[in-house]
Amino acid sequence: MAHYNLATPVSESDIRKLRINDTVTLQQTLFGIRDATQIHLFDRGRKTKFDLQGHAVIHTAPNVRKVPVSTQFPAGYQPICIGTTTSDRMERFTEPLMREYGVRMIVGKGGLRESSAKAFEQFGGVYLAIIGGTAALETTWIDQIEDVDLDDLNPESLWKFKINQFGPLLVAMDSHGGSIYQEVKSDVASNKEAVLKSLGIV
Numbered sequence: 208m209a210h211y212n213l214a215t216p217v218s219e220s221d222i223r224k225l226r227i228n229d230t231v232t233l234q235q236t237l238f239g240i241r242d243a244t245q246i247h248l249f250d251r252g253r254k255t256k257f258d259l260q261g262h263a264v265i266h267t268a269p270n271v272r273k274v275p276v277s278t279q280f281p282a283g284y285q286p287i288c289i290g291t292t293t294s295d296r297m298e299r300f301t302e303p304l305m306r307e308y309g310v311r312m313i314v315g316k317g318g319l320r321e322s323s324a325k326a327f328e329q330f331g332g333v334y335l336a337i338i339g340g341t342a343a344l345e346t347t348w349i350d351q352i353e354d355v356d357l358d359d360l361n362p363e364s365l366w367k368f369k370i371n372q373f374g375p376l377l378v379a380m381d382s383h384g385g386s387i388y389q390e391v392k393s394d395v396a397s398n399k400e401a402v403l404k405s406l407g408i409v
Contacts, residue, residue: 210375215312216261219331222311225378227385231335232374233263236353237314239366241268241292244357245300249307255356255365263312263335264304266292268362271352282367284352289368290342293317294334305330318379318388327382334380336387348373 213221214234225231238259247253269289276283294315301323304310313319314335327333337345354367380386403409 215263217263217311218261219311222331222333223382225333225381226383227378227381227387227390229378229381230375231312231333231378232372233312233314233335233370233376234372235370236262237349237368237370237373238262238264239267239269239289239364239368240264241266241363242297243360243363244365245297245304247357247360249300249303253357257354257356257365257367259304260309261311262309263314264310265314265368266294266297266316267366268292269352269366271362279351282352282355284355286346286349286352286368288342289346289349291316291337291339291345293339294319298323301332302326305332314376318386324380324384324386324389327380328384331382333378333382335374335376336379337376345373 208228210230211225212232212234215236238257248255267289270287271284272287274280274283274285291314294317298320301313301319305326311332312335314337316337316339319334348370350369350371352366353369356365358364
């Protein structure tokens with residue numbers, strides 16, 4: 208296990224170094240994205256003004272306050288609470304995010320499944336897990352909302368966050384086929400079989 212400090216955007220070689228159970232702290236920029244954002248990008252053909260090549264996205268729909276544009280709030284939004292949502296229902300968007308936009312890191316909770324694992328292997332990507340219920344802490348890692356796109360979808364807009372020491376995050380799925388979720392699933396199945404045998408059931 209190793210810890211990495213990564214400033215975004217990152218290269219494919221940066222990502223290929225990461226293995227499950229490593230930890231990562233992110234610097235500079237993180238994009239917030241959620242269901243509606245991706246439905247509009249991939250099902251309805253909308254485009255974003257942002258260049259996501261080599262970047263990280265976080266599954267979120269932040270609680271924000273509309274404020275006058277200023278140096279402190281360049282997008283006209285003050286972050287109130289920016290927490291991570293469950294990733295599983297956004298499984299089908301991993302591959303197009305990587306193929307069409309070059310996204311290399313997805314931050315979320317609860318994990319992703321087989322098609323995402325294949326996309327991580329093919330394109331060079333990772334899933335970075337964060338513990339659920341830590342929205343207040345995550346918000347302290349965000350300096351400001353720098354910009355926003357697709358804002359008619361608010362709060363599921365595409366957000367550009369300026370971040371500082373965002374993490375540590377756990378590498379839960381890597382670009383080599385590793386997945387802590389699959390390991391847990393295999394362990395549970397193995398333990399279940401051992402218990403059933405000990406009881407004389409199988």
